[in-house]
């Protein structure tokens with residue numbers, strides 16, 4: 060497992076950034092680059108100059124010759140890459156594989172980034188004439204959630220405050236400062252009712268994981284391996300107008316139910332979770348969609364501190380997308396890397412380490428506006 | 440820390456896509472005549488908006504055109520303040536999703552009203568529009 064520092068990483072190019080994650084992951088696994096049979100790369104890549112990020116990364120990291128693919132599931136590309144590698148190993152095709160998340164988003168200007176992501180709904184029906192942006196896609200969810208369940212702008216702000224607090228404890232995090240509810244509420248409107256501090260930043264970052272079969276893990280003598288217990292997946296309509304409601308993401312509901320069933324667990328068995336908080340409302344909806352609480356109870360969970368490190372289910376205690384940052388294709392891999400550290404109980408500082416009862420962790424990774432849904436259960 | 444060194448690429452790309460609309464041309468022609476059409480599957484009866492030439496529900500390509508009344512009710516909305524690059528010349532715009540009385544929903548700009556006066560449940564009408572720069576589109580107006 061390897062993880063670059065997230066942030067404005069204009070000091071390195073895409074390959075150099077990815078090397079920061081790949082090299083430690085290989086060293087830790089005991090495998091060399093030449094021994095890796097297959098590499099699955101999660102990357103959107105439209106904001107940096109290389110249209111085939113996987114091939115330049117593989118060449119730079121000495122992985123040329125391995126089977127190679129770039130996986131696209133928008134903001135869930137990293138989970139799609141993990142699923143690709145996991146399936147290849149589980150099917151017996153190979154004994155190990157490398158999962159990489161790589162994204163450099165800060166090589167172009169902000170309006171163009173908004174343009175690229177805004178186009179990633181249903182271009183013809185939502186962007187061409189209507190200029191939807193990603194904050195806007197989530198804002199329409201916030202409006203309906205607030206209308207139906209009484210969730211408030213203050214509740215949304217509490218998510219940002221929590222995640223910034225943990226982000227400030229995480230040296231790999233993009234945003235390292237704590238904020239207040241007042242600061243969130245006073246920040247400029249991006250897409251009403253979402254304000255600047257309701258939105259994740261535009262971030263560069265890379266992460267990598269080596270996956271291996273049980274036999275390979277034994278052969279390598281890995282201490283304290285972390286296992287992928289299950290990966291659940293689903294999707295939803297491209298057009299937002301074709302969905303029944305905007306108070307949650309059905310793909311998250313379906314993917315999580317599938318993951319729980321495959322792993323033979325229920326939400327109450329989860330010791331720690333990372334959820335896809337690209338916007339503050341997304342974290343509140345995730346609590347509900349993943350079954351951490353009843354529908355409509357998400358705001359209560361954040362108000363009552365149930366998702367703090369010492370709460371009932373600690374969520375995004377690495378800073379989340381909100382503060383750690385959201386390098387699109389990297390996020391899913393970054394979540395699994397963070398949860399691996401949590402399960403190994405090696406998080407520093409210790410006040411960011413979740414207490415382990417069942418040694419079970421959950422990663423929830425959404426692509427687009429709930430277009431792609433992946434939920435991964437890890438266990439030690 | 441020293442300012443990172445970057446090399447500005449000299450090769451600039453401007454992309455304009457050509458969007459094929461032959462199979463839904465009646466919709467685009469209809470907008471110019473002030474009409475909003477949906478398609479209805481002759482096999483399974485599903486009404487599709489935005490219109491489609493093929494039914495993903497049952498696999499049939501036998502569709503008929505239905506003119507929508509356009510009356511509907513807002514389910515949710517937002518106001519886009521920070522705009523994408525290609526919308527930089529527009530002022531802030533309200534985007535709403537409304538359920539039309541025929542049962543389908545539409546996403547479009549809501550015009551002629553301030554954001555403070557917009558409410559979930561508000562009655563609106565979806566109307567065709569040809570913009571000043573010649574684009575055919577559609578938008579919601581309050582009833």
Ligand SMILES: [Zn+2]
Pocket residue numbers: 480481482483484485494495496497498499
């Ligand atoms: Zn049909």
